Amino acid sequence: MMIALIKEIDEVLESLTHANVEVKLFEEYRTAIESCKPWLTRSGGSAIPEDFKQIRIVKYEPVFTLSNATVRLKKRDTGVRLQLIGEGSYAKVFSYVDPDYGIKFAVKRAKKDLSERDLHRFQQEFNILKRLSFPYGVQVYQYDETRREYKMEFCEDTLRTYIKRRNSTLRFASRKRIALQFLYGINYIHSENLLHRDISLQNVLVKTFAGGAVLVKLSDFGLVKDKKSEYTRTKTEMRGAIRDPLLSSFKEYDIRNEIYAIGHVLSYIFSGREALMSGTEAASRIVRKCTAHDLADRYQNVLELINEVEKLEATPTDAPA
Template identity: 45%
Template sequence: MKTMERERVERFERTFHERDIDSTYLELYRREQVLPRAFAYIHAGLDVEFKHMNYKARGGSSGHFNADNSRNLLDLIDLLAEARTMLNKAGHSLTMAPDYQRVIENAPAWLVDSGGSPIPEGFTPVEVESYAPVFSLGDQAVPVSDSRMVKLTSIGEGAFALVHRFTDPNYGMTLARKKLKPGADDREKERFRREFELMKELQFPYVLEVYNFKESDWSYTMEHCDTSLEDYVAKRNNQPGFGPTTRKRIALQFLYGLNFIHSKGHFHRDLSTRNVLLRTFGGSAVLVKLSDFGLAKLKGSEFTMTETELKGTKIDPALGSFKDFAAVHDIFAAGFVLLYIFTGRKNIGRNDATPIEQIIHKCIDSQPDRRYQSVMELIADVEALDTTVIGEAPA
């Protein structure tokens, strides 16, 4: 059943059906399910006015923006404001390219609808983007099982997806939702679905749990975590109460999760301090959750996108191709995650004086055959660390 807000959005879109719109701009937004013609029309109109504004700002006619152009731009800004208001009420958030947003927010202060407008001194030319969308939609709300809408709060954004959190009113639980960005092609959709299916398979305490997949909007719900490993350590590094014992416990949870993934025949291929999440329970109690399996290689799968080869967060210099990825390459990245857990640093020193530095140097050795060959070998050495001398060089 359509809500009144969604019907208003559809009526607004219909007002653009008879308008002449450049086909180039229509193509940019053809994958948008909401307001594709409106976005194409407004984008095309803004580009015309911004190009003219850039010309005038360079000194033509003393920086005077013509009257017709001023009125056109004001009309476009009004249309955009109307669209934003309706979208917000329908549960969507409108985002735009930063340079477009800068001008649209500031221009009404100096634009006038008669006699032309004096362009402010020191005006920075607009970076006109005619070959990629400048408008995109996020969600502010999501329907739950009883058709109620619940508020979404943005908590992250990657190259292909947006992540929001929300509270399920039926259970009072905070959940997260990951949604593929608009315009994704079939290959990206397939990878998104495979990520969900892999995580659904990997039921383990130290792997992020996922729940339901919705093909209608290419999203899935998952366990909500309070922070990333990077932020958690950054806030506590060198603070009382965040000592070797706590760090070792976090490190082992991370390694147990990675070992489980490998035991199932999969490789993560994108390990980083931001892809390791934590649930916190007060004090020093935490639960590590490995996440972001978008680049993971599944057992027996040849699904490797040429465009994404060697684009993991910490790339092993010894790796020639993602197709050749093996356990030692995940262990290379894991060494830097361990370095951050135990020291708060992201760059390794040249010596290997302390026990933990010796472990890390073995993880990232330039010769893969000299590294740990399995995560279990690495776990054994981390478990054996004496937390009373973990950061001290041998006497």
């Protein structure tokens, strides 16, 4: 009879669970049932252990209660459809709509033919993004070692596509806000003893919101250099979309080389053109200092650069931007 009762209770709880109703059995009963299972037998009688505690029968309290402390997430026997939205040298990026939240997420999946070293960098990228905590970096959520992929927040545009589509109408004040968010993100990772080493118009993402608000998100940390790590080797191959012509080896890469790439991105933000700005306005002077042919003439850290950009003001010649 006890075995039959336990089976009936289990079936009721399972049925409620499938109906997305989270129910808890009275704790004393649950404990008693678990303690009985080891010695109950279907024939010949069940010998009750000497140390078995008598079960207290509850008469005037609910035996089953709704659990308000948990949230029930949907379970799917089939996968969700992925849509390819980007591809690089090491990975493909897909988007999908999560069935629980009804919003888009992204999946970054390493290519099958990656070398062991590049796969290590792919995993390192996830680990670094996971430990960073700042609003101007893309958030990552879960790494799957079997599929060699990780989930991350979805961003609608790269910086290149965002500005290209709006270049004729984007105001100077908006460009300045985008530039500062970008710089705040870079300054944060530098404060964490990291150098990105692959800053480009493709690796800066833009998350858009209703009403025109935007949030800049740094991504693609596959070539990141951790100053505390010894992983960077002397013969590390020179990579990255924007390469400083003064850099002869990735091993020698420092903040001033990063400043060069930052200058190219700032030039695009303020002009909408991929060629470096060459005018006499304040934004052009900032870009020229970032990309100076002598390292000593460049900004020596991002804070110096932030201070200069914060001082920029719109002028009649800036107004179309």
